[in-house]
Amino acid sequence: MKEELSLKVNAKEYRVNVDPETPLLYVLRNELELNGPKYGCGLEQCGACMVLMDGKADPSCKIPVADVVGMEITTLEGLTSENGDLHPLQEAFVAEQAAQCGFCLNGMLISGAWLLNENPNPDRAAINEKLKRVLCRCGTHTRIIRAIQAAAIAK
Ligand code: FES
């Protein structure tokens, strides 16, 4: 049964009328038209749907929307500043040409943002640790890691 819930997403307050068991990803994409997070496996195994929940990157494809009421949610759209400036990570991914098909990029950028917030100067092991829940089937890991290292220096 539907209920009205308040959500804080990308520093804005939203009210949505949904079944509280609906996965957060569906609410973000279908109700709020935030399409940065992608649907991949739907099983919390590929990382395509990552968002920041109170600053930590986690998959949004299974967590019921009711569980994130009161949390600060940040999607890929929220990494860009209000005046439209790209996040240093987004700049670095473009500069390093870190994308191929691009399907993993939401998860890589969200996990990278989490990493740099916690550790502004990560070594390769720290980068690997934070990215390990995001699958890249195109094998662009080397360029993705280089982009994150470049963003850390630029920050
Ligand atoms: S779609 Fe959520 S982890 Fe794969």
Ligand code: FES
């Ligand atoms: S660039 Fe295609 S899955 Fe990573």
